[in-house]
Amino acid sequence: MKRREFIILTGVGATSAGMLSACGHPEEKLIPALIPDDEYVPGIDVWKASTCAMCDAGCGIVVRTRDHKANKIEGNPQHPVNRGALCARGQAGLQVLYNPDRIKAPMKRVGERFSGQFAEISWDEAIKILADKLRDLSAIGKANSVHFFTNDRRGMTAHIATRFMEAFGSHAYLVNRLFNEDSAISGFLNSYPFVNKPVFDIANATFLLSFGARFLETWHSPILYSRAYGDFRRASGKVRGKFVQVEPRMSLTGANADEWLPARVGSEALVACAIAQVILREGLAKNTPDANFIKSFEAYSPENTAALTDIAAEKIIRIAREFAKSDRPLAITSSTIEMTKSLASLKWANFLNLLVGNINQKGGMLLLEKDYTFPLAKLDLPNGFSNIDYFKFPMMIADRPCEILMIHNFNPAYVVPATKKKLKTIPFIASFSSFMDETSELADLLLPDHTSLESWDINYAEATSEFIVNLTQPVVKPEFNTKQTADVFIALSRALGDKVAASISFSSIEETVKQGFTSFAKKETPALVKKKAAETDAEEDSWKPLSEKGFFINKLKNNPAYELESHQLLTNIPLTDSLLSDAYEDQEYPFALLVYEHPTLGVGEQANLPLLQELPDAMTSVMWGSWLEINPKTAAQLGIKDGDVVEIAVEEVAIGGDLRTIAQFEPIQLPAVLYAAIRPDVLAMPCGQGHTAYGRYATNKGVNAVVFTIGSAGNKRGILRAKVKRISNENKLIRFGTNLPEHIEIKR
Amino acid sequence: MSETTPTNKPQWAMVIDLDRCTGCEACVVACNVENNVATVGAEEAAKGRTINWIRIERYFEGEYPDVRVKFRPVMCQHCEEAPCEPVCPVYATYHTDEGLNAQVYNRCVGTRYCANNCPYTVRSFNFFDHVWDAPLQKAWNPEVSVRSRGVMEKCTFCVQRIKAGEAKAKDENRDVKDGDVTPACVQTCPTKAMYFGNIADPTSEVAKLSKSSRATKLLEDLGTKPKVIYLNEGE
Ligand code: SF4
Numbered sequence: 002m003k004r005r006e007f008i009i010l011t012g013v014g015a016t017s018a019g020m021l022s023a024c025g026h027p028e029e030k031l032i033p034a035l036i037p038d039d040e041y042v043p044g045i046d047v048w049k050a051s052t053c054a055m056c057d058a059g060c061g062i063v064v065r066t067r068d069h070k071a072n073k074i075e076g077n078p079q080h081p082v083n084r085g086a087l088c089a090r091g092q093a094g095l096q097v098l099y100n101p102d103r104i105k106a107p108m109k110r111v112g113e114r115f116s117g118q119f120a121e122i123s124w125d126e127a128i129k130i131l132a133d134k135l136r137d138l139s140a141i142g143k144a145n146s147v148h149f150f151t152n153d154r155r156g157m158t159a160h161i162a163t164r165f166m167e168a169f170g171s172h173a174y175l176v177n178r179l180f181n182e183d184s185a186i187s188g189f190l191n192s193y194p195f196v197n198k199p200v201f202d203i204a205n206a207t208f209l210l211s212f213g214a215r216f217l218e219t220w221h222s223p224i225l226y227s228r229a230y231g232d233f234r235r236a237s238g239k240v241r242g243k244f245v246q247v248e249p250r251m252s253l254t255g256a257n258a259d260e261w262l263p264a265r266v267g268s269e270a271l272v273a274c275a276i277a278q279v280i281l282r283e284g285l286a287k288n289t290p291d292a293n294f295i296k297s298f299e300a301y302s303p304e305n306t307a308a309l310t311d312i313a314a315e316k317i318i319r320i321a322r323e324f325a326k327s328d329r330p331l332a333i334t335s336s337t338i339e340m341t342k343s344l345a346s347l348k349w350a351n352f353l354n355l356l357v358g359n360i361n362q363k364g365g366m367l368l369l370e371k372d373y374t375f376p377l378a379k380l381d382l383p384n385g386f387s388n389i390d391y392f393k394f395p396m397m398i399a400d401r402p403c404e405i406l407m408i409h410n411f412n413p414a415y416v417v418p419a420t421k422k423k424l425k426t427i428p429f430i431a432s433f434s435s436f437m438d439e440t441s442e443l444a445d446l447l448l449p450d451h452t453s454l455e456s457w458d459i460n461y462a463e464a465t466s467e468f469i470v471n472l473t474q475p476v477v478k479p480e481f482n483t484k485q486t487a488d489v490f491i492a493l494s495r496a497l498g499d500k501v502a503a504s505i506s507f508s509s510i511e512e513t514v515k516q517g518f519t520s521f522a523k524k525e526t527p528a529l530v531k532k533k534a535a536e537t538d539a540e541e542d543s544w545k546p547l548s549e550k551g552f553f554i555n556k557l558k559n560n561p562a563y564e565l566e567s568h569q570l571l572t573n574i575p576l577t578d579s580l581l582s583d584a585y586e587d588q589e590y591p592f593a594l595l596v597y598e599h600p601t602l603g604v605g606e607q608a609n610l611p612l613l614q615e616l617p618d619a620m621t622s623v624m625w626g627s628w629l630e631i632n633p634k635t636a637a638q639l640g641i642k643d644g645d646v647v648e649i650a651v652e653e654v655a656i657g658g659d660l661r662t663i664a665q666f667e668p669i670q671l672p673a674v675l676y677a678a679i680r681p682d683v684l685a686m687p688c689g690q691g692h693t694a695y696g697r698y699a700t701n702k703g704v705n706a707v708v709f710t711i712g713s714a715g716n717k718r719g720i721l722r723a724k725v726k727r728i729s730n731e732n733k734l735i736r737f738g739t740n741l742p743e744h745i746e747i748k749r
Numbered sequence: 750m751s752e753t754t755p756t757n758k759p760q761w762a763m764v765i766d767l768d769r770c771t772g773c774e775a776c777v778v779a780c781n782v783e784n785n786v787a788t789v790g791a792e793e794a795a796k797g798r799t800i801n802w803i804r805i806e807r808y809f810e811g812e813y814p815d816v817r818v819k820f821r822p823v824m825c826q827h828c829e830e831a832p833c834e835p836v837c838p839v840y841a842t843y844h845t846d847e848g849l850n851a852q853v854y855n856r857c858v859g860t861r862y863c864a865n866n867c868p869y870t871v872r873s874f875n876f877f878d879h880v881w882d883a884p885l886q887k888a889w890n891p892e893v894s895v896r897s898r899g900v901m902e903k904c905t906f907c908v909q910r911i912k913a914g915e916a917k918a919k920d921e922n923r924d925v926k927d928g929d930v931t932p933a934c935v936q937t938c939p940t941k942a943m944y945f946g947n948i949a950d951p952t953s954e955v956a957k958l959s960k961s962s963r964a965t966k967l968l969e970d971l972g973t974k975p976k977v978i979y980l981n982e983g984e
């Protein structure tokens with residue numbers, strides 16, 4: 002590799018290259034993931050490419066290491082998703098690796114069950130314990146009472162586990178994200194199997210209409226879309242784009258909009274319909290459905306729907322005109338449970354895209370052909386696995402015999418505390434979590450996984466018209482005596498022998514990843530592999546250049562067939578939604594409650610990182626805790642001041658206006674934040690806190706809001722209604738900037 | 750305040766495009782990691798003792814439903830006429846000939862006069878020795894010293910990266926140019942809202958952007974001559 006390329010690759014260049022120039026060309030030896038001690042140069046920076054694991058977006062990273070320690074993560078400047086940038090979560094990644102509360106070695110329970118007392122054992126012993134249990138069950142024909150759950154949606158754990166579990170005679174399940182944007186999107190596109198997940202060309206749009214899509218924080222790919230947003234605003238030679246956000250509570254994303262439309266909770270789809278109706282009646286549509294449809298659609302006029310959406314008809318008409326007349330209009334929407342009736346809004350927002358004809362156009366919605374092959378196909382891994390939604394877990398373990406529960410990085414005891422009771426009836430629990438979370442506390446055996454910066458893996462990401470295969474490789478040696486879960490499965494399969502052993506042919510996850518990545522890359526990007534291989538010795542062949550780069554690209558085609566279909570799609574949309582029928586008043590529970598994903602703590606997975614706990618929330622400045630957002634006018638009526646402790650009681654009612662209660666929750670207390678940008682009839686609280694375990698930084702901070710989203714235990718999903726009252730004025734909020742003058746404890 | 754002597758050294762400056770900034774705070778975390786900025790924990794944070802080299806200010810404008818929000822990243826403004834410098838009795842905070850407002854940690858005696866005199870409240874004081882629960886300290890950047898109790902600290906424009914960039918330019922026998930020095934916040938910013946460079950070089954990006962009609966400086970009328978330039982929204 003030429004030095005110049007190396008500098009570009011490593012991004013910072015400055016630090017590393019300045020030092021490297023003094024000592025020949027050590028960079029030739031720098032990149033391979035694990036450098037033997039005798040080749041390590043003390044005091045020299047070594048950069049290693051890998052993939053960020055802090056969310057599912059799959060940004061490329063380069064990690065600066067020196068003297069076997071990782072000391073900074075940067076975005077990989079070549080990576081098409083993030084082009085050198087990283088978000089707040091990604092920047093905090095080192096605190097996962099060096100977290101003091103990691104499980105440091107395999108352990109078995111020594112005290113009473115659920116006492117949380119464990120003693121360290123060897124890996125051999127740990128694997129033997131689990132293998133013996135599995136063998137015994139299998140011998141009495143109960144193999145199908147063993148269940149494996151993982152929420153590792155990105156990588157190979159689920160594949161390897163699926164292979165293992167199927168050979169053993171049971172199943173592995175992949176748990177979807179709680180705030181899942183993907184499954185609903187694929188649901189919407191199911192009738193179009195030739196397309197991949199859509200990508201939205203925000204950078205080139207001139208008018209962006211977003212229905213609750215928090216694309217700068219948690220939606221699909223936060224950095225990809227933040228980069229696009231920067232250019233949407235100010236790319237040279239392009240007009241400054243206009244951005245309108247429709248959502249009842251202004252998110253960080255909404256805070257960046259030029260206009261915020263606080264529509265009633267659950268009425269986003271209606272707003273989209275009203276806008277569409279104006280576009281149709283004023284003849285502004287590029288594609289038009291048939292006359293019958295347009296006629297029946299009159300019911301959705303802004304005049305008819307204003308009372309339901311609480312957005313004045315004039316405003317809707319103005320925005321509809323601006324949107325349709327803009328050069329490159331684009332509508333996007335969230336499909337998570339943060340939004341009631343998200344599927345309807347998904348449908349009607351995309352209806353807008355069809356009307357203005359932006360499919361596969363510059364600045365529009367890009368549907369990409371699904372023509373890639375699965376990168377690990379060669380290794381004969383299963384192509385599909387069983388996905389389940391987060392909230393279905395309690396039902397699943399209640400429904401079927403369960404003798405052994407194996408659980409990996411998924412924490413039901415936190416997400417659905419009510420399942421703790423059921424979990425305790427399971428005779429044996431093995432946890433693969435890297436941290437002592439609420440579920441691992443209940444376990445009998447701990448088999449701690451490596452963290453991502455110590456692991457081997459392959460996963461994917463999508464960026465505008467490109468499909469990217471990402472490599473995860475260790476940037477440092479394992480910090481503790483942990484073992485990658487995939488390798489544990491390999492060891493288990495060997496211990497069980499027979500057809501289980503035969504189910505996994507390779508000997509380690511490292512070998513699998515190297516082989517799989519190289520063979521696929523050779524096929525997809527032969528030029529890169531060949532050119533680079535010629536520069537290095539034959540033995541190192543194609544692996545080294547790939548591992549230096551950390552990813553490779555498979556270009557996707559926009560699907561030409563889609564254009565033909567879109568007109569057809571327009572006429573196929575049935576008007577069956579009961580959108581017009583379900584506004585109601587509820588005297589006892591007067592507020593709608595929104596529970597949303599915390600921009601940096603997520604759904605609690607990142608609550609154990611001090612950097613993110615102490616990062617003031619961008620909209621409220623709160624650190625280290627939870628809060629309830631209330632409109633200041635509402636708060637004044639209830640006598641609630643900023644910082645007061647309030648109590649909220651929450652119930653879930655069925656959708657459809659029949660007011661049938663389907664779940665009721667224990668009231669909880671937390672501090673109130675007077676929030677200027679929320680509807681007066683809405684309360685909102687972030688997820689992320691309220692852990693009772695998961696290390697010193699996460700434990701006993703704030704309250705757990707996730708519980709409300711799982712209330713109906715996987716049955717029909719409803720709407721959350723709440724009432725709130727003031728409890729005390731004891732200010733427990735920890736906020737940045739509000740108390741800057743020094744607090745003096747002892748009078749002098 | 751320093752006598753301004755003519756110099757051919759680079760003059761470091763930053764430009765922040767507020768129209769691109771989304772308030773995502775990636776820059777804040779990047780800064781904390783690069784510069785070994787300590788986390789103080791919930792209890793001390795409640796007393797207002799967090800350490801912040803860069804913060805995102807947030808302004809709500811208007812009343813419901815016509816609310817708009819603005820964000821502004823604020824760090825040490827590296828004022829040419831820095832109010833913090835003349836009040837330091839031990840010359841721990843001073844101006845370099847490259848336009849940096851520097852802080853010598855082992856000279857600082859903790860009077861906190863500088864923080865009192867900074868109109869931008871960007872200086873943080875170490876009220877106690879920080880605990881880094883092992884092995885968190887393994888992530889320390891070896892290029893940046895870790896500050897102890899009784900010492901004032903603040904943004905350095907990532908002086909360690911400046912030094913490395915200058916060394917590299919010198920090795921190659923040329924002047925520094927755009928791209929040689931990228932502070933941690935600038936490098937990570939997802940929307941590319943931040944620019945950094947030598948404002949004395951008229952061809953540099955920051956020099957060009959600083960002439961934009963959108964350019965403003967924070968509390969400019971105080972006469973501090975900040976080296977951080979903000980580009981407002983709008984055309
Ligand atoms: S967007 Fe996701 S993948 Fe990208 S840096 Fe942030 S956490 Fe990592």
Ligand code: SF4
Binds near residue numbers: 775941
């Ligand atoms: S990283 Fe960039 S967009 Fe995010 S807050 Fe900082 S300056 Fe603004």
